[in-house]
Amino acid sequence: MAQQTLLSPAELAYLHSSLSLSPPIRPDGRTSKQFRPLTAETGILPGTNGSARVCLSDGTEAIVGVKAEIEKTVDPLGGEHYQEYVKSASGVGGGDAEADRSAARGEWLEMTVEIPGLRDDDAGTVFLAELLREALLADGEFAKKLWINRRFHWRLYLDILLISPPLSYPLPLLSLTTHLALLATRLPRLKSEGDEDPMFDDDWEAAPFLYPREGATTGPRPSITLLVVAVGDSILFDPSKEELAVADSALAVSLCEVRTQREQGGMEVDSGRELRLVSMRTIDPPSRLTPPGVPSTANLAASGTSDTTQQKQQQRAEEHPQEGVWKAPLGGTRFAVLDSIMQAVLEKGGVADEVLDGLEGVDLA
């Protein structure tokens, strides 16, 4: 989780109220749906199967490397490794590859996140990794890409590295970098057939992309996870550190683009991008941990009134928030807020569209 911001309750209250305006006034002057500018490149680590680097304008930067390794698929029921092959070669359990593919398991994707200054078994880091992993696997298609045959699969190691101090909650940064790295990932071209021991083409140029690029490709693309905060009635995308510090609630919204075969002579003229919401998770915003402000009426140093009345007043102040006095947000997110977040994410020309368009502009090395 992001570091504590060093803002006073008064500052927090001020920020909160300006963000709650309609339209909100953000400290860096962005509109509510605007992303901070970022630079991105792929293929920066030559030794990996795919890699990407993304650098946000606030100076945070992340690198993702993808490595693939061949692994024997262990039959959960146990049994000889070659049994499957013997069966299929003798034509007994000859197979429907599609059905076999569904035996693919999510555990074939392994993810680690490293954030400077934090232990790798830190709860926040592990949570972050799991959040990203869950979003990737949620489409149900990802693991199938790792299926080679009934005896072998790829194990994918996705290593995410934040190389700058975590100035804000790095979730969107890491997610976008992961997305790009996966788009740039290639697996060696398989030469063998069926359930044989896999053999691969030694020409790297011939290696196909995990997510094919050209031509009519169908199926989901790697998901992206966006961070959205609600402040009052405002919904803010890509919150900065300060904005997170006053958020009423924070949500991680994962979505992916699904490409479908364009129908022959179809009448549709729009971009044809179909977005699918894959998951949504609330995140404990740091604002919960901020110290509350004290109204001047209750301020002992200012009024100098007796103890008992002061205590009463303080109690009252806690029950009824006062304008201009900071109080850490409590409770959940209102349904209307959730609804409007979903709207904002999924609508045509919405935030997701904008992000994906931006990512498509990145040169995939």
Add this chain to the structure above:
Amino acid sequence: MTSLKRPQGSEQLAQNISNKVYVRSTRSGKVQKIVREVYLRTDIPCSSNLCRACLSQAPRNAVNEALPFVLSARPAGTKSYPQGHYLVPDTNALLNAMDLFEQSSSFYDVIILQTVLEELKNRSLPLYNRLVGLTKSEDKRFYVFFNEFRLETYINREANETVNDRNDRAVRQAVKWYGEHLALTKAVQIPAVVMLSDDRDNLRKARAQGLHASSLADYVSELEDGDRLVDMIAESQSQAQGGFKQASQQPLYPEYYTSSRMMTGVKAGLLHQGIFNVSPYNYLEGSIKVPAFPKPLLILGRENINRSIDGDVVVVELLPQDQWKSPSTKIIEEDTITKNENADTEERQDFVSDKERKALQEEVKRTQKASGEGQLQPTAKVVGVVKRNWRQYVGHIDPSTASKGPSQGRRLDSVFLIPMDKKIPKIRLRTRQVSELLGKRLLVTVDSWDRDSRHPVGHLVRSLGELETKAAETEALLLEWDVQYRPFPKTVLDCLPKEGHNWRVPESKEDPGWRDREDLRDLLICSIDPPGCQDIDDALHARLLPNGNYEVGVHIADVSHFVKPANAMDTEASIRGTTVYLVDKRIDMLPMLLGTDLCSLKPYVERFAFTVIWEVDENADVVNVRFTKSVIKSREAFSYEQAQLRIDDESQQDDLTKGMRMLLMLSKKLKKKRMDAGALSLSSPEIKVHMESESSDPIDVKTKELLDTNSLVEEFMLFANVSVAAKIYEAFPQTAILRRHGAPPKTNFDELADQLRIKRGLELRTDSSKALADSLDKCVDEKDPFFNTLVRIMATRCMMSAEYFCSGTQSYPEFRHYGLASEIYTHFTSPIRRYADLLAHRQLAAAIGYEAVHPSVRSRGRLEAVCKNINVRHRNAQMAGRASIAYYVGQALKGKVAEEEAFVMKIFSNGFVVLVPRFGIEGLIRLRDLADPEPESEYDAETYTLTTKGDKAVKVELFQKVVVRVHDDKDERTGKRGVKMELVSA
């Protein structure tokens, strides 16, 4: 949101750095992406003696010397390139015509590009090794240019460019650079840089770029003996240019499995991998020994053999049980069945020709009749080849396939070559010089065997000379058995002592040569060898000690004093492995100077030796043993016969003779002990060809006689070998060089035991070597003393062959030498002619602390490789020796007819094999040779009896004594002279 693209070449040195990316699959099944950075340089020289610029900046070594430049300043010219030329072959040119590049008449000043070298390494390792050999020879002027590391010749792979196209482009780039670079030298005559390729696309592109480029055939045709050379271009290439005009017809052979399918299948136990062996009697029957089955799998018929050639490592698939058969009992020879095939036109319709089919049909009928269920053997078919073990084959052109018409000038003809080795199928050759090649021994290479070609396709390497001339036949058999017969190169001769024949044991004992050597010059030592022996490895002495025991010494030539580990001479010897003895020729493992002079323990001169001295008691039991380097002086060199005479001559009472009598007495005791322990006395027919010295034409053939003195020497050599083996194993438990002889699997003797039981009512017990030795002793026939020898010969063939090994690779019980019934054994006593002995000498020297252990004697990996090589060499040397004897027996019988006794060794349904003890040769007698037409016959496999009917009615049984007429015979069709046998009476 912006995308960042790293600008190319923004950094100062970016253009000097590139990288290479590829996928590597490791043996353990891992798949890795490998990225190699390539640092490009500008100081890699062109190595042309014309160029001064490169010379000045060529990289220098620590003593500030650059490598000398290779390419001549005035290379040879041709018609098209009168100004002289450098050749730059691309990979396919080398693949198709490596033999051309090895010619001494042309192909000088060749630039081998790194791109090409690496590609060749991936495509064919043997060719790569030959090319590397060429680049090392100084007179051929081959230069390896590292174009992938030179800035100007390095190219990046373009998008959607295949690796091949990229490499072709790299070759063209290098040719272009060389042309431009040489132009800068401002020499009077600038040689043309000519790309040689057989890729038409590459040639076209090169010409479009304005480069010199030529196809192999075009280039060769301009050379002086172009017609001869053009035959050396591999067949596959001329085929591409429309050689055999064959419409895309249906392939004749089944397709091979993919390698991944084979590998998985073998691992899963569905397929089996092994070495393909062809039966010497039936070219359509092969067998393959696989670990999963106790008996070899049979592979029957052309389609199942599926283009494998004897020696290939193949993968086979088992056939269903209803197709299992027993091994054939019929002789099927390729040349008789496919006699009238035409090499030009392929008769597609009958891929398996009617005659072949008929031959197999009869087979099947017979096996079904025999119905002995237990006799059936699993059959299999070849589904893929893991490794081709094609070598160069010697043979001659089948004259019937050469065109009958008048010699029509230089027409390209297709002919069949019949290899000398019957196990190799006919090879189709295309040549323009049929008339010259007829009747010659030829060396050919097999290029390919495609699915749609009935026979493998090859090309001519060279002609060895007329058939039946001694030189050609000797060279042929050396080539067939892969014997290194070239003279020793200069680097090897440089390792010899400077003094040459004048080398003497140093007089002063202060000399380093005397260090730790015992002076044994006063001992009465003598050597006993075959008459005329020049390379005397061993000498002996014995004397009575004051305590009543005997002192016995075996002195072995100290070869390791002259051959130091890991120098050129040692490397050459380890490759040769053994000296090869032919009837009229000896191919030495070590240069003559050492073998027949400096090392040889000649009489009357002082020599260095490695000595084993035992103290033994009355019963020849060892009291103690010691090993030492020594200096000896042999008193006499006896032949076996002379030694025997001297021992038997009672009047001789000198100490030397007494010592020899002691040796004989002890050797008999040693032999008895060995026999009691179960040592086998085995037999193989040994004969000697007597030569008339001047013409060296063989005049007579004799079987070797065995005297007591033969076994005297043999016993002490065995004794020494066992003692040394124990010593080096004690010193080097992991790396000692030992020799083992595995116990043969019981099934090996099944057939012989069955035959003996049925035909003679004898029992062959094979549970131990002792039992076998005893039961062999009982296999006697009162009327026929040779019967026992015959059985021993047949038993010998059921055995495993002995092998050298490194002690760390086997467990102690496996060390056993079955034939000698010894727990541990090595070879120590013939270092002049066997490399294994030389290794044992070095190990023993280290074991007794005489010298430090050299790394090459300690490294197990290297020793294993050496063992593997010398095992093969040893076997080949034996085979070559036998082949030489067979040839000379044929020559000795030339024009003579002899009627001889013979014994039936093997029976087929249409013929039988006999052994003629007098000549030690085997001959095949076919029924069709008995009478014309072939007499009707009946073969009873149960009783091993073959009965013929009609006017030539005979009954032939196994082990039967028959009389045969032996005469030489020159087969008019094949031009081979062989021994022909005819049955006179059964």
